[in-house]
Amino acid sequence: MTLQDKIIKEFDIALKTLSNKKSGTEREYPTTDKSPELSDDEKKLSSQLMRVNLAGEVAAQALYRGQAFVCKDQNVRDHLVHAGDEETDHLIWCKKRLDELGGKQSILNPIWYAGSFAIGAFFGSLGEGKSLGFVEETEKQVVKHLEKHLDRVSENDVDTIAILKTMRQDEDDHANEASENGSEELSGTTKKIMGYVAKLMTSTSAHI
Ligand SMILES: [Fe+2]
Ligand SMILES: [Fe+2]
Known part of the structure; x- marks a missing residue:
C-alpha cells in the first residue's frame, strides 16, 4: 500500500469512528437487561x-491507529490494530448506552481523535518498546479511571456497570499484552504528563 493509500484509509477509519459507523470485533453488547427503572439523577450521572x-474510547482508538500507522514490526502492528478494534467495541457500547440514557456525545470528539492520532504516531515513532510502554501506561491509567466510575455509578444501573466492568477487563488485558510483547517503561515525567492530558480531556468532555 502506498503512503497516499494509507493516509486515505486512515481518514476513512477516522470518519467512520467519529460517525459511529466503524465495526469492531462484533462482540455482544455486555448488558444484562435487568436494569430497574432509573431515577432522573441516576440517568444524568450515568450519561x-x-x-x-x-x-x-475515541481517543484510545486514535492512539492505536496512530501507533499502528508508523509501526514497522508486523506482529506489534497486528497487536495494535486488534486492540484498537476492541476499543471500537467499547466505543459502540458507550454510544449505545449513552443513547439509551438520553445523553449526547461531546462535540470535541474529532479534536480528541486528531490529537490522539498524532500522540500515538509520536510514541510509535520512538520504536516498538516505547510504543508498547505507552500502551501499557495508558491502559493502566484507563483501568484506574474506570474503577473511579464504578465507584460513582448508581448500583441500580446494572447495565452501565456491566459495560464498565467488561471494558475494565479488556483494558487490563491490553496492558498485560503490551507488557508480554516487550514494553519498555516510560519515565515518571512522561507518565505524569499523560495523566494531565487525560484529565484535561475527561473534564472538558463531560461538559462540552
Ligand atoms: Fe477501551
Ligand atoms: Fe484498551
Whole structure:
C-alpha cells in the first residue's frame, strides 16, 4: 500500500469512528437487561460518565491507529490494530448506552481523535518498546479511571456497570499484552504528563 493509500484509509477509519459507523470485533453488547427503572439523577450521572468514556474510547482508538500507522514490526502492528478494534467495541457500547440514557456525545470528539492520532504516531515513532510502554501506561491509567466510575455509578444501573466492568477487563488485558510483547517503561515525567492530558480531556468532555 502506498503512503497516499494509507493516509486515505486512515481518514476513512477516522470518519467512520467519529460517525459511529466503524465495526469492531462484533462482540455482544455486555448488558444484562435487568436494569430497574432509573431515577432522573441516576440517568444524568450515568450519561455523564458514558459521555466521558465515549470520548476516551475515541481517543484510545486514535492512539492505536496512530501507533499502528508508523509501526514497522508486523506482529506489534497486528497487536495494535486488534486492540484498537476492541476499543471500537467499547466505543459502540458507550454510544449505545449513552443513547439509551438520553445523553449526547461531546462535540470535541474529532479534536480528541486528531490529537490522539498524532500522540500515538509520536510514541510509535520512538520504536516498538516505547510504543508498547505507552500502551501499557495508558491502559493502566484507563483501568484506574474506570474503577473511579464504578465507584460513582448508581448500583441500580446494572447495565452501565456491566459495560464498565467488561471494558475494565479488556483494558487490563491490553496492558498485560503490551507488557508480554516487550514494553519498555516510560519515565515518571512522561507518565505524569499523560495523566494531565487525560484529565484535561475527561473534564472538558463531560461538559462540552
Ligand atoms: Fe477501551
Ligand atoms: Fe484498551
